[in-house]
Amino acid sequence: DVKVTQSSRYLVKRTGEKVFLECVQDMDHENMFWYRQDPGLGLRLIYFSYDVKMKEKGDIPEGYSVSREKKERFSLILESASTNQTSMYLCATRDRVKWELFFGEGSRLTVL
Amino acid sequence: AQSVAQPEDQVNVAEGNPLTVKCTYSVSGNPYLFWYVQYPNRGLQFLLKYITGDNLVKGSYGFEAEFNKSQTSFHLKKPSALVSDSALYFCAVRAIPNTGFQKLVFGTGTRLLVSP
Numbered sequence: 001d002v003k004v005t006q007s008s009r010y011l012v013k014r015t016g017e018k019v020f021l022e023c024v025q026d027m028d029h030e031n032m033f034w035y036r037q038d039p040g041l042g043l044r045l046i047y048f049s050y051d052v053k054m055k056e057k058g059d060i061p062e063g064y065s066v067s068r069e070k071k072e073r074f075s076l077i078l079e080s081a082s083t084n085q086t087s088m089y090l091c092a093t094r095d096r097v098k099w100e101l102f103f104g105e106g107s108r109l110t111v112l
Numbered sequence: 113a114q115s116v117a118q119p120e121d122q123v124n125v126a127e128g129n130p131l132t133v134k135c136t137y138s139v140s141g142n143p144y145l146f147w148y149v150q151y152p153n154r155g156l157q158f159l160l161k162y163i164t165g166d167n168l169v170k171g172s173y174g175f176e177a178e179f180n181k182s183q184t185s186f187h188l189k190k191p192s193a194l195v196s197d198s199a200l201y202f203c204a205v206r207a208i209p210n211t212g213f214q215k216l217v218f219g220t221g222t223r224l225l226v227s228p
Contacts, residue, residue, distance in 0.1 A: 090156065
């Protein structure tokens with residue numbers, strides 16, 4: 001089974017802090033994604049990566065950056081957290097052939 | 113724009129009754145369509161997908177979905193609901209931009225509540 005591990009399930013940060021959300025997968029998938037989930041808005045794509053050191057902006061990249069130094073790890077960075085970034089963050093990896101996404105358990109971030 | 117719509121925020125059904133969760137799509141070309149389920153405080157889990165072939169697709173936990181090209185719909189169904197089916201359900205479609213990388217676009221989700 002594919003395992004996608006998000007390092008923190010719950011975080012509480014203060015406005016202006018730098019926040020790192022880590023995601024590690026064990027299936028050697030090339031494609032990795034960061035989504036945020038908000039009630040009534042569904043999942044919105046923040047950034048994705050299709051290979052090491054490669055990244056593409058999704059639909060809502062403002063206020064975020066990402067890092068993919070190794071194939072198995074994809075990090076989401078909030079350079080200066082704001083209250084409107086309070087959300088559930090979901091990491092996913094994709095099997096390139098099957099076109100199925102495999103999700104982590106999510107990281108619920110609260111910015112005070 | 114390529115998108116999916118889930119017209120119902122919530123669906124209520126009694127245990128043992130059939131259930132339907134609706135999804136319509138808008139996409140250029142042949143659609144790849146997906147259903148995912150999310151249990152409380154968990155990530156999303158893949159249920160089933162349609163890429164090509166039979167219009168009736170069978171998936172995990174007894175769920176199935178019917179692809180209807182003329183109505184641009186991909187409704188999720190189950191003949192007999194269980195209380196444990198209560199969860200948040202997301203429909204998704206593969207979006208093919210004019211340039212760049214293909215991605216999945218998700219609907220806003222439908223909460224299914226199955227009462228005993």
